[in-house]
Amino acid sequence: xxxxxxCINNKIENYVVLDEKLKxxxxxxxxxxxxxxxxxxxxxxxxxxQQRRLKRVEEKRKHTKVRKHNAVHVYQNIMFDxxxxxxxxxxxxxxxxxxxxxxxxxxxxxxxxxxxxxKGIADKLTSLGFYHKMSVDECIENLxxxxxxxxxxxxxxxMSALLYYKGKLIPDYIMRVETLNNDWSYLMGLLxxxxxxxxxxxxxxxxxxxxxxxxxxxxxKLTEYYKDDMxxxxxx
Numbered sequence: 001x002x003x004x005x006x007c008i009n010n011k012i013e014n015y016v017v018l019d020e021k022l023k024x025x026x027x028x029x030x031x032x033x034x035x036x037x038x039x040x041x042x043x044x045x046x047x048x049x050q051q052r053r054l055k056r057v058e059e060k061r062k063h064t065k066v067r068k069h070n071a072v073h074v075y076q077n078i079m080f081d082x083x084x085x086x087x088x089x090x091x092x093x094x095x096x097x098x099x100x101x102x103x104x105x106x107x108x109x110x111x112x113x114x115x116x117x118x119k120g121i122a123d124k125l126t127s128l129g130f131y132h133k134m135s136v137d138e139c140i141e142n143l144x145x146x147x148x149x150x151x152x153x154x155x156x157x158x159m160s161a162l163l164y165y166k167g168k169l170i171p172d173y174i175m176r177v178e179t180l181n182n183d184w185s186y187l188m189g190l191l192x193x194x195x196x197x198x199x200x201x202x203x204x205x206x207x208x209x210x211x212x213x214x215x216x217x218x219x220x221k222l223t224e225y226y227k228d229d230m231x232x233x234x235x236x
Contacts, residue, residue: 012150012161016089016170017080019044024191025094027086027170029162030155031107032099033177033198034125040184040198042080044191086170095187098159098233100179101226102219106212108156109139121153128152140218144225160228174233 005185016025017038026041057061086094099107102158112118113125117132128151129142146152149161163170173190175183184198214222223230 012157013084013085013156013165014094014162015089016086016094017041018082018084018089018092019080022191023092025084025092027096027163029096029098029159031104031111032097032159033180034097036180036198037097044193055220070168087165089170093172093191095173095175096163096171096228097175097177097180097183098163100235101159101229102214102222103177104159105140105143105156105222105226106136106214109136110212112153112155113139124153129136136212136214137218140221144221158226158229160232176233 012065014027016027018025019041021042022044024041024044026037028037112121113130114133114136118125130139134142143152143156150160154162163174173187175187180198188194
């Protein structure tokens with residue numbers, strides 16, 4: 001999915017992981033197949049050193065006090081050649097992946113608020129009025145009361161705020177979670193690489209006693225709040 005440059009008034013910085021040899025970068029969007037993309041991207045290296053570095057990552061995660069919320073940063077810092085701010089990617093072909101805003105919000109709610117309470121972002125969530133086990137309706141109302149996207153944690157921040165910088169769209173190519181395998185295959189074709197498998201990681205836990213079906217009113221509130229994402233990334 002290719003997007004034209006749109007004018008977004010934001011200055012939010014986040015980071016791009018780079019492969020120096022391929023001259024390719026991945027700009028992660030939390031709750032949009034982020035870990036899956038990091039693993040698939042890294043597997044393109046296809047070297048013995050890849051396996052050694054991957055083993056070191058897994059060992060570091062198992063035997064140190066690296067908390068789960070830091071997992072992506074561990075992958076970035078160990079598995080890739082460089083990690084740079086998204087405004088510093090000149091000369092690289094940058095890709096990213098987005099997800100329907102309502103689905104992404106539900107993943108955030110289930111994984112970071114209801115079933116789990118991520119200590120790494122708990123202070124920020126608490127300061128904005130979120131709390132562990134709050135109802136989905138309360139969570140939506142609280143989210144909609146936050147006027148400045150920059151105040152939000154990246155897991156629930158509008159994707160447009162993460163993918164644009166000072167009005168410029170950073171990625172050259174944007175995939176969707178909903179069509180991930182086909183989009184990834186197309187990317188591999190652009191890069192002249194054989195397709196590698198994309199394995200979905202970090203699926204939200206299920207609880208048969210909890211029903212997360214949203215009402216139409218709740219969906220409407222979310223699509224209004226994320227209206228820039230809905231329009232820019234072609235969602236309905």
